[in-house]
Amino acid sequence: MTTSTDVFTLTAAFHEAFGTVPDGVWQAPGRVNLIGEHTDYNEGFVLPFAIDKTAKVAVRVRDDSTVRLLSTFGGHGLVEASLDGLEPGSGEGWSRYPLGVAWALKERGVSVPGFELLLDSDVPLGAGLSSSHAIECAVITALNELTGANLPAEELVLATQRAENIFVGAPTGIMDQSASLRGAKGQAVFLDCRDQHVELVPFDAEASGLVLLVIDTKVSHSHADGGYASRRASCELGAQVLGVTALRDVGVEDLEAASGLLDEVTMRRVRHVVTENDRVLQTVELLGAQGPASIGPLLDASHASMRDDFEISCPELDLAVDTARANGAIGARMTGGGFGGSAIALTPVGEEHKVRDAVVRSFAEAGYTAPDIFTVTPAEGAFRLA
Known part of the structure; x- marks a missing residue:
C-alpha cells in the first residue's frame, strides 16, 4: 500500500x-x-x-x-x-x-x-x-x-x-x-x-467498542468489465418485465409474485437488489436506535445475498468473510462492485489482531496472495x- x-x-x-x-x-x-x-x-x-x-x-x-x-x-x-x-x-x-x-x-x-x-x-x-x-x-x-x-x-x-x-x-x-x-x-x-x-x-464504531477492518484480498477487479455490466443488464430486464421504472419500486412483499414472471437467474438478481434495499433501511434504523453493535447480522445477510443471488463474490472474499466471523467479527461482508476487491469486518476492539492473524493464516494455507488488512474510519x- x-x-x-x-x-x-x-x-x-x-x-x-x-x-x-x-x-x-x-x-x-x-x-x-x-x-x-x-x-x-x-x-x-x-x-x-x-x-x-x-x-x-x-x-x-x-x-x-x-x-x-x-x-x-x-x-x-x-x-x-x-x-x-x-x-x-x-x-x-x-x-x-x-x-x-x-x-x-x-x-x-x-x-x-x-x-x-x-x-x-x-x-x-x-x-x-x-x-x-x-x-x-x-x-x-x-x-x-x-x-x-x-x-x-x-x-x-x-x-x-x-x-x-x-x-x-x-x-x-x-x-x-x-x-x-x-x-x-x-x-x-x-x-x-x-x-x-x-x-x-452517525457511525462511530470506536465509541461502541468496535473497529471496522478492511481486508483487501488483492484480487483486482474492474468496473469496466463484463461482469458488472451483465448484472446491471439483468436488473434492467427485471424492472422491464415487472413493469416498474427501477427495482427500487419492488418491495420484499412483491418477490413471491415476481418469481412467476422472471427466469431463475434474473429472479436471483432482482431478489438481491430488493432485499439489499431493505437491509440498508434496517441498518439506518438500527444505527440510530441501537448503534453499530446491532448491525452485524445485516452485514452477514448482505454477503450471503451477494454470494448466492447476485453471484459477485469470489473464493478469496468468501474465505475472508468466513474466517473473520469465526474469529470474533460480529458481522462481515464483501464491499464494492465484486469479483474481487475487499471485505469488511466489524470487530470488537481488542479482537482485531486475532481476526487479522487468522485471515492471513487462512490465505496462506489456501495458497492465496497475502491480503492487506487495515482499519478505516469515516472521514x-x-x-x-x-
Whole structure:
C-alpha cells in the first residue's frame, strides 16, 4: 500500500516536474460501502462513508488547451492530451479519470482550460474502495473552483458519473462519488439514489467498542468489465418485465409474485437488489436506535445475498468473510462492485489482531496472495488542502 504524500512534498514534486508552483492542492477520499451493493443504479438506497485514505492532486491552470498529467506512482510517465476534440475512450490507465472529468464539465458548458496535474493517492488500487472515484472527485473539486463554475455537489456527482459511464465506459451508479464528495467525519452517507437526497448517519464504531477492518484480498477487479455490466443488464430486464421504472419500486412483499414472471437467474438478481434495499433501511434504523453493535447480522445477510443471488463474490472474499466471523467479527461482508476487491469486518476492539492473524493464516494455507488488512474510519469529503 502506498503512503500519502504531504502537501509540501507534493508541491515540491509538482515544481520539479513542471517548473512552477501549482494553483492549489485538493484531495478526495476513497470510500467503504457499509451496506447497499448494486442498489445505486437501481435507484435504491446505499450507506457508504468516505474513508481516511485519499487521492491528492496539485493543479495549475494553463493558458492553452493542453493537459499534462503525471502521478507519483512508479512506472507511469507524463501524459499529454488536448482538450480540443477530446472524445470518450481517450487516454489510458489513470489518465482517463481526469480527462473524463474535464470532458464531462465541458459537456455541461463549463469553460475548462488546459492544466497541469500531479496525482498522489494512498487509496489501494483495485481493492473495491473506489480509487478511481477518489481521483475524479479530487480533480472535479479542483476544476470546479479553478474555473469559477461553482457547481453544487449534486451536479458534480452527475458529472463524474457521466465521466465514468460514457468517457471511461464503466456503467457505475452515483454512490462512490456521492460518498467522496459529500462524506463527513464520523458519519455514514445515507443516499437515496433516485433523487440524491442525503442524510448523514452517525457511525462511530470506536465509541461502541468496535473497529471496522478492511481486508483487501488483492484480487483486482474492474468496473469496466463484463461482469458488472451483465448484472446491471439483468436488473434492467427485471424492472422491464415487472413493469416498474427501477427495482427500487419492488418491495420484499412483491418477490413471491415476481418469481412467476422472471427466469431463475434474473429472479436471483432482482431478489438481491430488493432485499439489499431493505437491509440498508434496517441498518439506518438500527444505527440510530441501537448503534453499530446491532448491525452485524445485516452485514452477514448482505454477503450471503451477494454470494448466492447476485453471484459477485469470489473464493478469496468468501474465505475472508468466513474466517473473520469465526474469529470474533460480529458481522462481515464483501464491499464494492465484486469479483474481487475487499471485505469488511466489524470487530470488537481488542479482537482485531486475532481476526487479522487468522485471515492471513487462512490465505496462506489456501495458497492465496497475502491480503492487506487495515482499519478505516469515516472521514471528510473532498476539499481544498492548500
